[in-house]
Amino acid sequence: MEYLEQIGRRAKGAETVLRTLDGGRKDQALLTAAEYLRAESALVLQANEEDMAQARKKGMAPGLLDRLSLTQERIEAMAEGLTQVAAAGDPVGEVTEMKKRPNGLLIGKKRVPLGVVGIIYESRPNVTADAFGLCFKAGNAVILKGGSDALSSNRAIVAAIGRALSDCGLPKEAVQLIDSPDRLVTAGFMKMNGYVDVLIPRGGAGLIRTVVQESTVPVIETGTGNCHIYVDDPADLSMAAKILYNAKTQRTGVCNACESLVVHEAVAGRFLPMAAACLAEKKVELRGDARAMAAEKSIVPATEEDWGKEYLDYILSVKVVKDIGEAIAHINRYNTGHSETIVTKDYAHAQRFLDEIDAAAVYVNASTRFTDGGEFGFGAEIGISTQKLHARGPMGLKELTTTKYIIYGEGQVRE
Amino acid sequence: MEYLEQIGRRAKGAETVLRTLDGGRKDQALLTAAEYLRAESALVLQANEEDMAQARKKGMAPGLLDRLSLTQERIEAMAEGLTQVAAAGDPVGEVTEMKKRPNGLLIGKKRVPLGVVGIIYESRPNVTADAFGLCFKAGNAVILKGGSDALSSNRAIVAAIGRALSDCGLPKEAVQLIDSPDRLVTAGFMKMNGYVDVLIPRGGAGLIRTVVQESTVPVIETGTGNCHIYVDDPADLSMAAKILYNAKTQRTGVCNACESLVVHEAVAGRFLPMAAACLAEKKVELRGDARAMAAEKSIVPATEEDWGKEYLDYILSVKVVKDIGEAIAHINRYNTGHSETIVTKDYAHAQRFLDEIDAAAVYVNASTRFTDGGEFGFGAEIGISTQKLHARGPMGLKELTTTKYIIYGEGQVRE
Numbered sequence: 001m002e003y004l005e006q007i008g009r010r011a012k013g014a015e016t017v018l019r020t021l022d023g024g025r026k027d028q029a030l031l032t033a034a035e036y037l038r039a040e041s042a043l044v045l046q047a048n049e050e051d052m053a054q055a056r057k058k059g060m061a062p063g064l065l066d067r068l069s070l071t072q073e074r075i076e077a078m079a080e081g082l083t084q085v086a087a088a089g090d091p092v093g094e095v096t097e098m099k100k101r102p103n104g105l106l107i108g109k110k111r112v113p114l115g116v117v118g119i120i121y122e123s124r125p126n127v128t129a130d131a132f133g134l135c136f137k138a139g140n141a142v143i144l145k146g147g148s149d150a151l152s153s154n155r156a157i158v159a160a161i162g163r164a165l166s167d168c169g170l171p172k173e174a175v176q177l178i179d180s181p182d183r184l185v186t187a188g189f190m191k192m193n194g195y196v197d198v199l200i201p202r203g204g205a206g207l208i209r210t211v212v213q214e215s216t217v218p219v220i221e222t223g224t225g226n227c228h229i230y231v232d233d234p235a236d237l238s239m240a241a242k243i244l245y246n247a248k249t250q251r252t253g254v255c256n257a258c259e260s261l262v263v264h265e266a267v268a269g270r271f272l273p274m275a276a277a278c279l280a281e282k283k284v285e286l287r288g289d290a291r292a293m294a295a296e297k298s299i300v301p302a303t304e305e306d307w308g309k310e311y312l313d314y315i316l317s318v319k320v321v322k323d324i325g326e327a328i329a330h331i332n333r334y335n336t337g338h339s340e341t342i343v344t345k346d347y348a349h350a351q352r353f354l355d356e357i358d359a360a361a362v363y364v365n366a367s368t369r370f371t372d373g374g375e376f377g378f379g380a381e382i383g384i385s386t387q388k389l390h391a392r393g394p395m396g397l398k399e400l401t402t403t404k405y406i407i408y409g410e411g412q413v414r415e
Numbered sequence: 416m417e418y419l420e421q422i423g424r425r426a427k428g429a430e431t432v433l434r435t436l437d438g439g440r441k442d443q444a445l446l447t448a449a450e451y452l453r454a455e456s457a458l459v460l461q462a463n464e465e466d467m468a469q470a471r472k473k474g475m476a477p478g479l480l481d482r483l484s485l486t487q488e489r490i491e492a493m494a495e496g497l498t499q500v501a502a503a504g505d506p507v508g509e510v511t512e513m514k515k516r517p518n519g520l521l522i523g524k525k526r527v528p529l530g531v532v533g534i535i536y537e538s539r540p541n542v543t544a545d546a547f548g549l550c551f552k553a554g555n556a557v558i559l560k561g562g563s564d565a566l567s568s569n570r571a572i573v574a575a576i577g578r579a580l581s582d583c584g585l586p587k588e589a590v591q592l593i594d595s596p597d598r599l600v601t602a603g604f605m606k607m608n609g610y611v612d613v614l615i616p617r618g619g620a621g622l623i624r625t626v627v628q629e630s631t632v633p634v635i636e637t638g639t640g641n642c643h644i645y646v647d648d649p650a651d652l653s654m655a656a657k658i659l660y661n662a663k664t665q666r667t668g669v670c671n672a673c674e675s676l677v678v679h680e681a682v683a684g685r686f687l688p689m690a691a692a693c694l695a696e697k698k699v700e701l702r703g704d705a706r707a708m709a710a711e712k713s714i715v716p717a718t719e720e721d722w723g724k725e726y727l728d729y730i731l732s733v734k735v736v737k738d739i740g741e742a743i744a745h746i747n748r749y750n751t752g753h754s755e756t757i758v759t760k761d762y763a764h765a766q767r768f769l770d771e772i773d774a775a776a777v778y779v780n781a782s783t784r785f786t787d788g789g790e791f792g793f794g795a796e797i798g799i800s801t802q803k804l805h806a807r808g809p810m811g812l813k814e815l816t817t818t819k820y821i822i823y824g825e826g827q828v829r830e
Contacts, residue, residue, distance in 0.1 A: 016747070020770050099792065105781055107791055114803050115773070193627065197803050212608065216628050218804045239826040246828035332431070354821045355435050358530070366520055366824025375829070376522055376820070377514065388529050388612050388817040389633045390805040402803040405791070406769045409781025411654040413661035414790070 001188045003180065007143060008195030010173040011116045014141040017171055019113055023090035026137055030086035033164040034079040037129065040160040041075045047156035048125065055149050068123045068150055078129035081380065085133040088379045091397040092139045095406065106408040113139030114402050115197040118189060120211055122203040123147030128157045132175045134382050138400035141174050143196065145189055148181035155179060190215035202383055205310065220391060222383035225255035225338035226310045227368040230327045231271055232344035233264040239365065240343040241274050246367040249282040253312045255384060256339050256371040260307065260317040262327045265291065268320045272296035279316065288318035295320065307334045324349050328356045335359055337386040339368040360386055360393035416603045418595065422558060423610030425588040426531045429556040432586055434528055438505035441552055445501035448579040449494040452544065455575040456490045462571035463540065470564050483538045483565055493544035496795065500548040503794045506812040507554045521823040526816050528554030530612040533604060535626055537618040538562030543572045547590045549797050553815035556589050558611065560604055563596035570594055605630040617798055620725065635806060637798035640670035640753035641725045642783040645742045647759035648679040652686050654780065655758040656693050661782040664697040668727045670799060671754050671786040675722065675732040677742045680706065683735045687711035694731065703733035722749045739764050743771045750774055752801040754783040775801055775808035
């Protein structure tokens with residue numbers, strides 16, 4: 001498709017410049033982009049108002065309208081995000097593992113940008129600035145495909161950033177927006193092998209599944225979290241209740257929220273009434289198996305479908321198990337490889353859970369809500385990878401880079 | 416497809432055992448598998464004879480027949496390969512970057528197996544034992560789909576390894592062969608999301624392209640190498656000739672062989688006759704642009720297609736450029752991201768080439784033929800990745816693993 005080929009060629013051109021750009025110039029460009037967003041906030045807000053008017057006319061649900069909406073504060077938050085990324089260390093250029101081989105070759109691994117990153121996301125215009133900032137700092141050109149409902153907002157944000165880049169003597173094609181709502185264009189974007197090095201979908205499970213299924217470009221799968229808390233025997237049950245309450249209710253719509261409680265049969269009789277009482281404050285619905293229902297009468301029956309469900313709502317599934325082995329098997333069967341916690345006092349059980357659970361983040365005695373780039377100390381994140389290739393867990397700047405081998409020789413040939 | 420689902424479920428079962436298996440038991444199983452291959456060599460040779468007879472009847476080309484053929488020595492080499500993998504260090508279990516966060520959480524990164532690895536390859540039965548050995552040592556279950564022409568040989572090899580695993584009290588499903596020649600089964604294998612964590616194609620460009628296009632499981636692209644040697648001004652021209660001769664002719668059918676020569680115009684007049692003279696020993700055909708032809712009369716005209724071609728044969732394309740900038744642009748346009756060399760005496764040119772060339776391995780003054788797990792000091796390799804995600808360049812045992820975050824808490828919840 002000629003339109004996409006042009007975008008791809010321009011991204012490749014920008015990539016060549018970014019690949020070797022000094023950290024200082026990148027940071028200056030990020031700060032300039034932050035200034036332009038602030039200076040052009042009236043234009044951005046006006047564009048957002050167009051999107052909002054369209055969305056209201058279509059009868060968009062209030063939650064989605066809120067995601068789409070921009071305010072002066074939200075624009076300031078985007079600008080502040082770019083400022084923070086400018087302050088972070090440059091991940092590019094470090095050479096590690098440099099070793100001399102017996103034949104005298106000096107071989108090392110140099111950290112370099114990925115190249116061209118594609119991001120497909122829904123109608124949250126703030127992702128536009130955030131994704132640009134992280135990709136740019138890591139030396140990548142970025143091609144953005146946001147939700148059609150946010151098209152005017154995204155155009156205004158990308159235009160402001162582009163002017164900032166031009167002002168700094170850098171190619172504005174370092175960030176490009178696919179501004180066609182045509183589904184064929186989106187389908188073509190997922191097949192831009194040779195132009196796009198990696199595609200990162202950000203959004204709900206449906207979007208991610210589509211990108212995984214359709215894309216021929218390498219994808220980093222992010223997001224879906226069917227996170228479990230397993231309350232062991234012996235465990236500090238009041239600690240367990242506090243962790244469960246935090247992980248389930250502090251924010252329900254996020255991927256690191258708890259969706260399922262697994263309880264050892266020896267503590268179910270005491271713990272489930274405690275758990276139900278504190279979750280009742282937030283009107284959380286509990287759906288359990290027969291033994292859970294026997295232990296706590298407010299629990300309603302769960303179906304097979306509940307075990308695999310990411311509710312993103314005030315609902316929790318509850319499973320009673322006979323031992324830690326059954327708990328681990330249940331979690332490994334139904335989890336999405338995101339975040340899992342054991343609450344226990346037993347040393348061997350803690351170690352076994354850490355060893356055997358197959359997930360991006362495995363916790364002992366802490367809330368699953370900590371799986372987050374900021375909480376892990378990485379600064380901003382582009383998403384949380386739930387796949388095993390390249391990056392697993394919160395993805396910071398380093399995960400937006402790759403390495404290449406560099407080899408210093410003196411005329412060596414292979415015998 | 417029920418057949419593939421069964422294979423997937425069995426692989427998942429084996430994966431659970433391998434995930435936490437001690438290094439000592441893995442090594443013992445590898446040594447036992449080596450013994451079984453030796454002890455059952457008559458069975459394997461007999462099975463191979465069946466494949467060879469079929470292949471001869473079909474009129475298979477001599478080169479392919481040679482790849483398919485097994486001998487006592489080749490079986491010994493497979494057994495020796497497993498023994499060497501047993502002697503290598505265990506990549507699994509290391510915990511790095513363990514840090515205490517301000518809230519007291521202790522967060523670290525633990526190296527763990529990928530899970531289930533799928534390998535799709537052509538009719539080289541030795542890949543069967545090699546791929547099993549590397550995947551198993553890294554703690555992975557492996558599902559193999561070899562070329563249909565090698566089916567009997569592969570069945571015999573997998574059966575011998577399976578008996579060795581059972582003997583060691585381990586699940587023989589740690590290695591499974593897809594033994595249906597049905598193309599629909601192969602297509603289904605590439606879409607086993609949920610069962611297969613990564614698919615690695617090993618073989619020619621056509622096979623790799625198909626897997627990249629068709630697979631919905633994450634793929635690691637390996638192999639294709641359109642490798643360049645750029646002879647700069649100033650350069651030691653006799654060193655350049657030696658490196659070119661080695662990279663082009665030491666073995667022509669491999670991915671790290673040189674396929675294209677790029678020469679600075681200031682040295683073309685002296686270097687091209689030298690290069691042509693030494694390559695004439697091996698009857699290498701040179702296809703060049705007009706300026707290359709002007710400098711050396713044995714050079715025939717190249718077409719646009721030649722610049723992007725991986726010949727795997729005694730043919731070399733030759734391009735004359737006006738400076739290092741044009742050389743880098745040419746190489747980055749036509750290369751496949753494998754291995755590229757500059758021959759130079761100039762410090763700044765060497766550094767610029769290392770910085771700006773976009774490839775898995777970038778050399779100064781050495782043959783491209785060194786891009787190889789053994790030559791890099793990794794021991795055996797599963798292939799050479801030419802993509803940027805997860806692994807780039809020769810892939811050893813470590814590249815067959817991933818990491819997970821492990822977090823030790825004391826009841827922390829998120830505010």
